[in-house]
Amino acid sequence: MDKKYEQKELPCLCIRSFKRAIIHVDMDSFFASCEQQRDVKLRGKPVCIGLERGIATSMSIEAKRAGVTRGMGIHDIKKVCPECIILPSDYETFGLYSLRMFEIVKRYSDDVEEYSVDECFADITGMRRSLNMTYQEIAEAIKHDIDTMIGTTCSVGLAPTKTLAKVASKWKKPSGLTIIPGKLAQYFLKDLPVGKIWGIGEKTTHYLQGKGVKTALDFAYKRLEWVEENLYKPQIETWYELRGEAVKALQTEPVDEYRNISKRKTFTPPSNDPKEVFSRLCKVIENACIKARRFELVSKHFSFSIMTHNFIHDGCEIKIDRPIADPVTFINYIKPEFDRIFNPKHFYRLTQFNMHDLTKDPMQLDIFGNCVREVKQKDLYSVVDEINRRFGKHAVHLGATDFAILDGDHEGNRGNEAWRKLRENWLPGETKRKRVNIPYCGYVK
Amino acid sequence: MRLTLNTNFILPFVGSMHAGKTVGFPNPSEEETSETIDLADLLQVDMYAAKLFRVRGDSMMEAGILNEDILLVESTDKWKFDDIVIAEIDGEETVKYIRKRSDGKLFLQAANPSVHDMYPQEYLKVKAVVKSVIRRYG
Structure with missing residues (x-):
């Protein structure tokens, strides 16, 4: 891999490969995959989640390929993909799988940030000796454990910073494992539009594009003075992170309290x-x-x-x-x-x-x-x-x-239909608020 | 609200009982707390890989798995031949023994003489190993 990239010879952003080692885990089509692995008949078919809301909140790979996008209404889904199976959200089960993902990652590192229901960061710096594994082996092991224990695939990125780890996990989806050593970061950033960087919003994208910054690499190559003059703290942090300098700390304390x-x-x-x-x-x-x-x-x-x-x-x-x-x-x-x-x-x-x-x-x-x-x-x-x-x-x-x-809140029986479908996935004795803490996958012959 | 996955559903372990024979119960309150055992440990199942299935039919009858039983399984790729497994075979999921024929070919075998062995047409993939059977009476 190194040889292929080095032929193009872009200047390095960072001289060390892994000053820190951060892993980002991103579950592929999480909610839809959970349902597909519960029911064998759904595997390989276009599946959308969100029946009770009337819009798609998660789509399986097959549904995405058929052109279903997040937020699409049921009516439109039926138009672009008539064979699409639309299911209600079983948040309890999704929550169980989400916790499993975090717990599996925590077996390899104590510093885990539960970033969202289907994403997390883990700092594995210094874990090579205690686990007797290379960083790559740790990333592979985490991916293997999640894929087999949960039964759905995830995409994993390994890099020296959170921002680069995010780039890495998106690099190959679904079921990818991408490693971005600091020394080679430039090759992963050269074709990445600046707006696709984690933490760069729409306004900043327009502003940067106006300044001639089109790609993530254009941004990373800017001088510190320019960045400090033109941007604010969060974007300056992103700039450091793209250059392999970890400045965004992991939020490892779970957010127990609601602020809103x-x-x-x-x-x-x-x-x-x-x-x-x-x-x-x-x-x-x-x-x-x-x-x-x-x-x-x-x-x-x-x-x-x-x-x-x-x-x-x-x-x-x-x-x-x-x-x-x-x-x-x-x-x-x-x-x-x-x-x-x-x-x-x-x-x-x-x-x-x-x-x-x-x-x-x-x-x-x-x-x-x-x-x-x-x-x-x-x-x-x-x-x-x-x-x-x-x-x-x-x-x-x-x-x-x-x-x-x-x-009731809805005309027609969409709500009822969603409920009926959810109940099919319960064991006798389970209720809406009382569910067994092990996912139930239905009948086998 | 945070969902918690309670992996330590601890039952007090009060010595073994023999069916049909009265055995003196030690008083659980006299026991130290260290005398409790985690059911997950007892069943040797990784709770973070555990899943439940329900059985339809009696193809595994002679292995003590009956219609409507609940199966506690562990999703893993570390299965052995002759394990009872949940396997995906040509687009269907089933609970059977996983066996190897003398020529190395994999197949699924029921625990019921009236059910034929299953050979895959396209593919056979073991998804999970059955660890325990739960049956409700009454």
Whole structure:
């Protein structure tokens, strides 16, 4: 490999091959692959996940080849690929496989960043001696273990920095293993458009292109003075990383706390009835509060929005003086703003509610005695949560939410169909919230 | 919410029992906590490679695998001949013994005399090794 590249002789960006050794693991078509390995009949066929949402959130290789793209609506999927199998998302099972991937990687390194549900970084610097393996062998072993133990393939990149490891894992997909030693980084960057680099957004891409920087290598060859003069810290870090200098640390502490909670719901048909839309808004507020209470989080900065059927968002951001997680209070603050914003000439199809800057529930006293009411509310909601846990979500709900609950959220039976399909994958005794912690793969003869 | 994969479903291990014969139970509360054993260790299964299947039919009857039994399997490529495995054969998944014929050819064998041996037309791939059978009564 070295010889082929060295013939072209591009100047090196970095003199050492592995000052650090970072691995990036990226699962191939993760959700769709999970389903394909659960059911042998799905293997080799175009499969999309996202039936309950009405859009494709993950596509199998076969579906991608047929032209299905992420975010495509079911109607369009049927058009471009009539034989495509569309399945609902079984997040519990995907979550189990995701945790497995992290745990398998953690067998080779303690420094693992769980970057997303289907991606992680691992720092294996200095592990050669303790594992008695070369960096390449460690990367191969991780890939082998994930491929056999999970049953779906992954793409692995090994490089001296996170940014280069990302380039490496994308180099050959699916099921690739690419190694980018610092000394050879230039050959991997010379044809890579600058906008494809991890951490370079759309605006920066336009800006850099305006300055004549087309490829990742053009960017990496720029002088430090130029970079510092023209760009900000995150892009300067990316520049270092492309040159083989690891400056982006791995976030190895799992992010246990939510900083924001966001709940949204799309409904059909769109409505111009203020009562109905407000009821649907109340439901997402209630959902967000249920989640917040589960993690004992409160917020004093929140926002809501409603979207018309032609995708125009309207909403409002509200800050109050005392953090809460109580839907009635939120609704009281939101109602006047909703009435101001709502326009009966428009048909609305989405409601959204966000809680920002969440903090741990401190139970602070305030001089106006609000705390007394709050403790009572908390008692109330712990009872509500318990009832809902036993009898199903929204068994007890606010009167304002009534319409949204009784009506269901979707016209037709897409939601029901998704549920029916999900239930087929349960063992007797499993419920929506109680699943066995080992993936169940159905019947064998 | 983070999903947790609880790999240590620990059962107190209270000595072996003989069916039909009363054996004195040691009082579990007197035992040290180190006297518990991880079920995954007992079954020698790597929980991060474990999967469950359910059985349809009685082709493995004589191996003690009955209709509707739950199989605890381990996805691995380290299987041995004569293991009970989950194998993909010509686009179908099945639970059988994996055997090698004297001429080196691989085939799947049922534990039921009325079921024929299965030879692959196109391909045969072992996906997992069966580690344990779970059966619910009542």
